[in-house]
Amino acid sequence: MSTEAKSAMTEFTSNLRSVPRRMLESAFRSGKPNTDRTRSTFVFSNVFLHLHSVRTHRWSLRWTTTMGLGLATTAAFLITLFTGVLLMFYYKPYPDVAYQSIKDIHFVVPTGRFMRNIHRWAANVMVVTVILHMARAFYTASYRRPREFNWLVGMGLLAITLGLSFTGYLLPWDQLAYWAITIGANIAQSPREVTDALNLTDYFDPGGFQRSLLLGSEIVGEEALIRFYLLHVMILPLALVALMTIHFWRIRKDGGIARPADADARLEAPAGAVYPVFTQAPQKTYQLAAIVKGRTSAVERGPENTVPSMPHLFYAELAILMLTALVCVALSLVSDAPLKELANPSVPENPAKAPWYFLGLQELVAFSAFMGGIGVPSVVLIGLGLIPYLDREKAGTGEWFGGPGGARLVRRSLMVGFGASILIEAFVIRFGWIREWFPHVPQLVVTALNPGTLLTLVYGLYSVWLVKRYQSTRAGALGLFTCFLCGFLVLTVIGTYFRGPNWDFYWSPSLWPHH
Template sequence: MPAIGTKDALTEFRENLRAAPKRILETAFRTGLPTTDRSRSTFVFGNVFLHLHSVRTHRWSLRWLTTAGLGIATLAAFLITLVTGVLLMFYYKPYPEVAYQSIKDIHFVVPTGRFIRNLHRWAANVMVVTVILHMARVFYTAAYRRPREYNWLIGIALLVVTLALSFTGYLLPWDQLAYWAITIGANIAQSPREVTDALGITEWFDPGGLQRLLLLGSDTVGEEALIRFYLLHVMLLPLVLAALLAVHFWRVRKDGGLARPDDADDILARERREETYPVFTEQPQKTYHLAAIVRGRTPAVGRGPENTVPSMPHLFYAEFGVLMLTVAVCLLLSLLWDAPLKELANPNVPENPAKAPWYFLGLQEMVSFSAFMGGIGVPTIVLIGLGLIPYLDREAEGTGRWFGGPGGWPLVRLSLLFGFAAALGVEAFAIRFGWLREWFPNIHQLAITVFNPGTVLTALYAAFSIWAMKRHNSTRAGALALFTCFLCGFTVLTVIGTYFRGPNWEFFWSPADWPGH
């Protein structure tokens, strides 16, 4: 017998059943619709995905000019490749010839297959572009400085993984372009032999051969290589990328949000057109240990942190905006241009010219002078140089400001001039007059490995940056010069490799001048 005043179990069961949908929602989103600043905060830190953000965002971070949304655009492009990549895996078969046929099926038979593949390819391209632009933004706003040095290193690792993902994806269609790009890539991995052979020690010490063997799983590009690249492309590298991304985002928050100049609040006050944004509209219920949230010397007592707005919704709207824009750009590109698919791979006839994807053509241009220096030596120097930037430039002037620091925009302009001139000059010289092998056919290979257009350009840039450092008596000025030169060199080599190299890697003003086959 139930006690008086209580419902019997059956009624309660019925009521619970009826209330279940509402309660499931309530338990999923504990706060309900966030209407106050406090519930907005709970909304963010109560959600495992959102809590990578801090609950409040400084208004400086929301200015369009601060980031141009490049980091989020990169993430958005990655998410697109993730979704479309999983879709492509429904049909793709990683076995030579079968792989080619399955890509053909995806292109011609599978419903929406062509579109999804286009989207995958374009998003991958967009990702490479935005990741480079994002790096440039962080560099030019001097946002890599203390306490964000380590996150810059993570970013460099992310750049490398992004390029590795693109490279491994390039082989999968198993067409002529893929096959020969990977043959070249695998032999670049083997190119330390250029040095060990010249020294005559390859028999005992052969790191190049080992790298190639590990990459290809065989001594030719075949089924073993394809399955390895597939594994790297769909499993290993995405996992590494996801782990690094998590650290990257987490550190953005833990390092105090985006870098901003000391007088950011003054600048915002001058720019501000409307009244103050709401600070805490009620006393915060949650108490923090002060030391945990305040980095500055004077804790804000009795008021909310100034010039911040709740991340929900202000930051999230901005992020969704960038996401939608990225999706729109990728959709448009996929509708306009199809991803290429050449004829089936033929191990006996190289594609002529055999070109890697555009972002590797700068490398390929350097490789056409020396395989080891162009493919491994100079890129390693560049990566080490980029990684060391925040540890060599420990100054404080100009943080958070575009082209901030001694030298500023005039120095960047001069560096642009020098960077383009040096790259074009060295290239023009090598194209017009050839290089050591043509002049002295019997010259020792090590001489070319050490002294070739790639290393000459690197040395010129290093010298220029030392000059800039001396002139402005500032490490930041040296960094500004070097990074700008690096961008110029990358651009010039990439453009020459893409548009001005034809059959036999000879220089042509236009593809219309290429000799017929």
């Protein structure tokens, strides 16, 4: 009796002692990832990791394949998500108190300024990396079949990223915020530039509808702020997460990162002792009836140059995450997020400048609101979206600047892209445009024919010429994408550094007139 009781007590205490270990084992059932088998189970028995495949091709892990840009974008998003939730503790989305609450975050809340700085810098990093990531996917021709749809998803992610930035800088309700909402809402209303000219606005007014949907009122006020807040903290992040999930899932389903057909041959021999790699073609392959279409991937493929994702891929991902965090934190220590004066509805700032990534757009709307804000961006987006469906060539997939023409064509397109945009801008700055020469010309003429549309036309024609010259759609796409990047860069630099009060051209801010 007493021995039984004693052994039960012993068992109980030993069970109690082993609780932490048992808990850990029940949570991570696959054990330490130190064999090929446990490295696999480490991935597919973890809900967060199982979007990855258990093995990763060695080509995908080369630094020059992706440069980690997509991962850096994701990392920046996670950082904004974390800091954004913290900022929500104190931010109040109501015009009278919004500005004050940002001031509180800046001056009173412990670590508030630091968190706000990180949030702002991570958002900037996200915009930069998402654009660079898109350029990487384009220049390595990674958008081709079967990855066309993922290119479209990526474009949606780019648009949402810009939307998040826009709705974000409106929230402090300072001068920048107020006038940015005003201008943004009026860009949404700018289809009226066309319907007015055609005398249609009384019957068909998509512009007015969009504006009232954004503002929830006729004026920029509390309804507008709560709408932009809702977009910023709820609707757009949810949409972003949904699209990101699809984006990542499709990378895997589309066969991983795009690589050249001869990637295996070009890879250096693996350090066999360190990296366990299948070095011989499997003797036997299996086909799962009705689940796998066609032949299983291993048939007659020769050596599979894959390594376990754990640790090779995950450590690389962790490194990118840490690097992105380091960059954001370092920038936050050096430079504070700006906060202008409280919003003043009767006096805009002069000049009233948007954040840098919208200054190219601001330069375009300074030619025509509808064309700059809606027309040209739509043409660019449609053009980008069509690229994977028009370019069905094979040559150069997975290669930097792959395809006919290659790096030489890109260098030439850089010259055309920079040349055309700088020439047109120089002409407008020196000689003005139609309105100054013929003040009474109908608005439709200015809307249709302005420096923005002209530049788009020049780029389009150059790209068509490339298709003819190289007999290749890919060559045309290479030229067009490079030109658009150049145009974006030139307009952004002019908007940032060379525009002063009243949006006039100045060689330097030191030449601005003093008020």
